[in-house]
Amino acid sequence: MSHGPAAAPVPHPSRAATPDVEGVVERDGVRIAYAVHERAGAPTVVLVPTWAIVPSRFWKAQVGYLARHFRVVTFDGRGSGASSRPEGAAAYTDTEYAADVLAVLDATGTDAAVLVSLSCGAAWAVHVAARHPSRVLGLVAIAPSCGMNVPTPGRDHVPWDEPLDSTQGWATYNKHYWLGGGYDDFVEFFFGRMFSEPHSTKQVEDCVAWAHEITPQVLVDSTAGRLGCDGAVCESIEPLARAVRCPVLVVHGSDDRVRPLAFGERLAELTRGELVVLDGAGHGPPARDPVRVNHLIREFTERVAPTPRPASRRTWTHAAHRTPRVLYLSSPIGLGHAQRDVAIAAALREARPDVQVDWLAQHPVTRVLAQHGERVHPASAWLRNESGHIEHEAGEHDLHAFGAVRRMDEILVNNFMVFADVVADGEYDLVVGDEAWDVDHHLHENPELKRFSFAWLTDFVGWLPMPDGGAREAALTADYNAEMIEQRARFARVRDRSVFVGSLGDVVDVPFGPGLPSIRSWTADNYDFAGYVTGFDAGAAAAGAADVRASLGVRDDERLCVVTVGGSGVGAPLLRRVLDAVPAARAMVPDLRFVVVAGPRIDPASLPVPDGATVLGYVPDLYRLSAACDVAVVQGGLTTCMELTALRKPFVYVPLRHHFEQTYHVRARLDRYGAGRHLPYADALDPDGLAEAVAKEAAREVAYRPVETDGAARAAAMLAGLV
Known part of the structure; x- marks a missing residue:
């Protein structure tokens, strides 16, 4: 057995955690790729591979959370991921996989560990x-799914290694069908069977993609090895399970359509273990019910492998003497949420001077909070940055916003688990989530975790498909909308207040999807309306405009064009175009001066x-800079556009391509206010065309609908009663 060189990997902006070490151990010519998340003094949790059809990335919703509490080791099983794909069934027997587990333990210097498995991996762990x-x-x-004498009705009668006439249902689970062109089917x-729960499109999509990282022959070999076919030797794990002496926790879904609950019951019986039934769950709880699974793994590990803790002190305060505490969550995708949320928090303190506000926040929101002297909860350091993921997803002024949020799933799980740890002690009376998608979704999925009042804020409602996404994207957005509607109908108690930052007329009047209600009518029934929150006094900003212009060296006989693209790095291509x-x-408008704001995530020197x-x-x-300008060029973000609308400034806005919110929700609101000049990015590629649009807008006399000035106070009044 040999070890490959260990290396410190480069952080990936879309991953929930970055391992401290990556390496390879070679055993009998087979290379096994592993990763280690170190945590000194903590017990080790090994996330065991499952069937070769998926790599260790299947555990993506567990790694970030567990790595904050334990030392975590993952590895790609032979036949998957970055590990070797040996030939022949004999290379994929249970004993070979079990030997790989031991090899990884040795290679990572792990004396003993808690082994966490899914499906076939249970046999190897046993x-x-x-x-x-x-x-x-x-x-x-x-x-658990393999190696036990437990019937699976509807599946057992179908032979795996004989040619079949049928290609329906479990008849597709067939060696000859896979090799004969039926693998995709x-x-x-x-995976449709594996994820029996409604609204599992992302989990199915992930697994289908992973399954195409291997060939049908690899899956044939790995399956034959497990079943004892094609020269491999298979043994029942029942005698081995009886010999297990360590603590055992078996978790099984009651709606598992791959292997029934009886498999879990049998393994728990044989090992004298504890059985937790997830009622209504399918065969993939780590992906479909990650919050519950993460908590179960942590609770079990702390029970069987307790670590010494230093002496601690806790104080319980009588209810009559408690300071009302608010935990505020502000979306980090841009800076607009931060500006309005600081204003709402200030108004809340005016209404309730005794309130203490803590912030669970990421960059660039933390930069705004520091400027205003707000208290950022130290657990914010555990959050994975959503803005970094968004920037990674973006192309040239192109961000498929719906797809980017879908692909942010592991970051959202990680960040919800941070939130869950923060609120577990019950010290917060109110949680305010301004487009905190992770918290809103996972609280509805796990309503038993709600121990506080919860207020949800947003400035748009409804995922909408882009035209070139076709029928598939239309179906996916409708499915996401349907899930949200169902969650709200079933668990109305999760949100104590749903606050729309705007007015009913700002809500688009289109259906959530086929057979679903109108977005506007549903929002009217389910939201309160605060009016828009600018976060500043437009009159005071206008009064200081002369000083701002002077600080920039702009003369009285010059006109100022401000160019800004918000708080993320997505807008860099537009800045270059401008x-x-x-x-x-300047040839068209000789007295025009430009001030371009790169923001906190774009290097001005670039x-x-x-x-x-x-x-x-x-x-x-x-x-303040917007108040000093004569015209502006901006991205299609709501905050900046509404800021300019409130200040009654002419502006050109260029929505990100494939950004459904900027394309539909923001544009509809701006049209209602009669504000701004819409310019597609394709038209901005021509310097002369972009210059002409700026020149025309600079000459425009604005007549916008007035923007509300009391939005922050109205929103705060809605929150004050929840503290």
Whole structure:
């Protein structure tokens, strides 16, 4: 057995956790890739591979959370991920997989660990625990599926290694069908069975994609090895299970359509273990019910492998003497949420001076909070940055917002688990979530975790498909909307207040999807309306405009064009396009000066600076600069556009391509206010065309609908009664 060189990997912006070490151990010519998340002094949890059809990435919803509490080891099983794909069934027997577990334990310097398995992995964990008891602290077997004499009605009568006439249902689980061109059909069928719960489109999509990282022959070999076909030797794990002496937790869904609950019951019986039934769950609880699974793994590990803790002190305060506490969550995708949320928090303190507000927040929100002297909860350091993921997803002024949020699932699970740890002690009276998608979704999925009042804020309702997404995207957005509608109908108590930042007329009047209600009518029935929250006093901002212009060196006989793209790095291409158009714009409007704001996540030094332009980095209270301008060019984000609308400034806005919110929700609201000049990005690619749009808008006399000035106070009044 040999070890490959260990390396410290580069963080991935869309992953919930970055391992401290990645390496390879080679055993009998087979290379097994592993990763280690170190945590000094903590017990080790090994997330055991499952069937070769998916790699260790299947555990993505567990790794981030568990790695904050334990030392975590993951590895790709032979036949999957970055590990070798040996040939022949004999290479994939249970004993080979069990030997790989031991090899990884040795390679990572792990004396003993809690082994967590899913499906087939339970057999391999049982092998290790029975034959090497000193290496196993405990077993968590989720949806165990192999090696036991338990019937599976509807599946047992279908032979795996004989040609079949049928290609329906479990007949697709067939060696000859896979090799004969039916692999794709089987994969779709199998994962549809695995995730029996409604609204599991993302979990199915992930697994189907992973299944296509291997060949049908690899799946044939790995299945034959497990079943004892094609020359492999298969043994029942029942005698081994009886020999297990470590603590065992079996977790099984009552609606498991791959292997019935009887499998879990049998393994728990044989090992004298504890059985937790997830009523209504299917065969993939780690992906479909990650919050519950994460908590079960943590509770079990702490029970079977307690670590010494230093002496601690806790104080319980009588209810009559408690300071009302609010935990505020502000979406980090841009800076607009931060600006309005600081204003709402200030208004809440005016209404309730005794309130203490803590913030669970990420960059760039934390930069705004620091500016205003707000208290950021130290657990914020555990959050994975959503803005980084969004920037990773973006192309040239192109962000498929719906798809980006879907693909942010593991980050959202990680961040919800951070939130759940923070509120577990019950010290918060109110949680305010401004588009905190992770908290709203997972609280509805796990309503028993709600121990506080919860207020939800948003400035749009409803996922909408982009035209070029076709029928598939229309179906996915409708499914997400339907899930939200069902959650709200079933668990209305989760949100004590749903606050729309705007007025009913700002809500788009289109259906959530086929057979679903109108977004506007449903929102009218389910939300309170605060009016828009600008977060600043437009009159005071206008009064200070002359000082801002002077600080920038803008003369009285010059006109100022401000260019800004918000708090993320997505807008860098638009800034470059505007800078390319500066000469043409100044040729049309000679007295026009440009000030370009790169924001907190774009390096100003990376941008060209033509004559007549100034490039700035992060600008606190950007609205002051907006108040000083004569015209502006912005992305299609709601906050900046509404800020300019409130200040009654002409502006050109260029929505991100494929960004459904900017394309539909924001544009509909701006049309209602009669504000701004919409410019598709394709038209902004031509410097002369962009310059012409800026010149025309600079000459425009605005006549916008007035923007509300009391939105923050109205929103705060809705929150005050919940504290």
